[in-house]
Amino acid sequence: MSTWILRALLMVLSITAFSVRAEDAVQNTDPHKRPKICLVLSGGGARGAAHVGVLKVLEQYRVPIDCIVGTSMGSLVGAAYATGTTLPEMDKILSTISTELLFKEDPPRQQLTMRRKQDDNSILFTPEVGLSNGEVKVGKGLVSGVQLETVLRRLAKIKGYYQFDELPIPYRAVATDLVTGKAVVFSEGDLALVMRASMSVPGAVSPAEFNGMMLVDGMLTSNLPVQTAREMGADIIIAVNVGTPLLKREQLTGIFGVSGQMLSILTEQNVQESLALLGPDDILISPELGDYSTGDFDHLTKIAPLGEAAALKVSGKLTALSMPAEEYAAVRRKQQVVAVADTRPVNEIRFDNLKRVNPASVQATMKTEVGKPVDQATIDSDMRRIYGTGDFEHVNYRFLEEPNKRVLAVEAVEKSWGPDYLRFGLGLSSDFSGDAYYNLLVSYRQTWLNSLGAEWRNDLQLGRTSSIATEFYQPLDEESYLFVAPHAKFEQRSTNLYAGNNRIASYDVLSTLAGVDLGSQFNRYGELRLGVVGGLLNPTLDTGPQALSPGESEIKQGAYTLKLRFDQLDSAQFPRSGWRSGVNVFNSNASLGTDQPYTKWDVDGTFVISSGDNIFNFSAKAGGKFGDDPLPRYDQFQWGGFLQQSGYSTGQLVGESLRYGRVMYYRRIMQGTFLDGAYGGVSLEAGKVGDPLIPGYFDEVLKSGAIFIGSDTPLGGAYLGYGYAEDGNSALYFYLGRPF
Secondary structure, three states: OHHHHHHHHHHHHHHHHHHHHHHHHHHHHOOOOOOOEEEEEOOOHHHHHHHHHHHHHHHHOOOOOOEEEEEOHHHHHHHHHHOOOOHHHHHHHHHHOOHHHHHOOOOOHHHOOHHHHHHOOOOEOOOOEEEEOOEEEOOOEEEOOHHHHHHHHHHOOOOOEEEHHHOOOOEEEEEEEOOOOOEEEEOEEEHHHHHHHHOOOOEEEOOEEEOOEEEEEOHHHHOOOHHHHHHOOOOEEEEEOOOOOOOOHHHOOOHHHHHHHHHHHHHHHHHHHHHOOOOOOOEEEOOOOOOOOOOOHHHHHHHHHHHHHHHHOOHHHHHHOOOOHHHHHHHHHHHOOOOOOOOOOOOEEEEOOOOOOOHHHHHHOOOOOOOOOOOHHHHHHHHHHHHOOOOEEEEEEEEEEEOOEEEEEEEEEEOOOOOEEEEEEEEEEEOOOOOEEEEEEEEEEEOOOOOOOOEEEEEEEEEOEEEEEEEEEEEOOOOOOEEEEEEEEEEEEEEEEEEOOEEEEEEEEEEEEEEEEEEEEOOOOEEEEEEEEEEEEEEEEEEOOHHHOOOOOOEEEEEEEEEEEEEOOOOOOOOOOEEEEEEEEEEEOHHHOOOOOEEEEEEEEEEEEEEOOEEEEEEEEEEEEEOOOOOOHHHOEEEOOOOOOOOOOOOOEEEEEEEEEEEEEEEEEEOOOOOOOEEEEEEEEEEEEEEEOOOOOOOOOEEEEEEEEEEEEOOEEEEEEEEEEOOOOEEEEEEEOOOO
């Protein structure tokens, strides 16, 4: 009897055990009963590319992801995956991302207004700082995040404002409230703005504005947001930590190292608190990223595989979470979204909260039009172009669905440090043979003095050329196609006179001129100015024989002027493509009271093409006079110097006419990160100065060349070059600023 009972009990236990195993099997395949797996992705800047490598391994082992939480770069990768971006698509996007793409926010130079382009022809180099009631103000970050948001919109397949629980994979992003110092967890919002807020590194990217909060990088408060994943109901957490390790003592050698260490310490403290929340069933993946830093955005494709290697080290734990192939494929099909562009036209373009800038003027810069299909790339280009006007510290947009109409709402935030701005400039030059010059420049610009966008600019320059200049620029319409610009300038400049290779005299030229221009801008391609100018000129002999004195102590001037400029170069310092040209006519006319009537003209042009890293720059210049009236000594063509007949001293060649051509070849010899890098090049030149001021010198065709290295530095273009002329003249040059 006891044997029968024992056998019955064993049978019951066997059936129960079988049922338990069957139930476990159901839990492993039923998404409603299996453990909820949440992926937590930390911040780490460019090091976050390793998250993509981890995702590849998770897909390889068929590990289902039920929710995602991310901070900073983790929020970017997480949002992309949560909205259905596939890993091949992520790889393609990563291969196109670079530091320049993320942080170079100005629109293509060709799209800038001519007024902004013309600043490139000066020695101005600093960013603008605000000046208000004697107080100097600066921006909140090195970049505004406009270009960053453009890239972020490519990462997320779902556009617009969403509840993040309704995404294909429920999602959260973490940022930091800069005012309260507390973490902010986003469960809804516009994904591009949310991602941008989560990775707004303080000091580097301007804070994001959201519901009255000023938001910066979430790394400061929750760089590995494990607790947020628990609050989403996670049973098992896969945490990926790509944070930057603390620097060693020998690496703390400067202010930037110390500042970076402070941020790393704050981040490491909250990461350790998060790690303490992981349980025995959770999985921690810590990729070994070596010397890759948070700013290595030029090496994302090299960083991503390191995430794969780290995830494979925990393959045993991942295997335990694996789903059957067919069921996993079904889950991934539901989580992947086929992106369909919403090209519906908008019924209105709206600008909110503009206090100074005229909305009609802003809309005139846009190519997106009411009633026409919407194109994502065009809108992104519009945002960069609006930002490039220089009036805004941040530009964003969103679509509003209102009764019977669709609205494109452009959120253009006017500069809090405007509308009056200061800029500074520096120019240095030397030929290492005794001639060294400098110029210092301060420019003060007041903007939006009326609804049409009037500007008043005042410049003070000290150095070889000292001057005080003022111009009031008044557009006559909202598109700025027509404008009027009264101006005045007081200038003192020095100039030298050469007989062959010998400097025989130097002059001081003092001029006081005032005039007015009527002009037109050609849709950012160029500008035409017709004007009248008058004043006094006083050239005096500084050193040299009295026979070379200009004679009259004061010369009355009155002239009609024409200035035509076109500029479509992609860069002012080292262009890779585009063209630029100009025409100047100065008609010193007796009807305007001039003492010396004459007409001087000149034309110039530059054309640049590139093939790979090889760049060819073709330039030409010509000038002369109209009519029989000779050009006065003080206004003849003065030529010579680096890349302007290299080998000769600056201004060594003087005459009544000029013909010049130059072919330059250069290529980048050193890649930059935030800057453009360094270039090396050669120049071949030929020119002729006709009717020279000192007869018998340099009146034949002159041939010369130069070799140089240069870089677009924070202080402007820097050049070190050597020039050699066919007749044996040679010179070594250094320039900081504009050499040509």
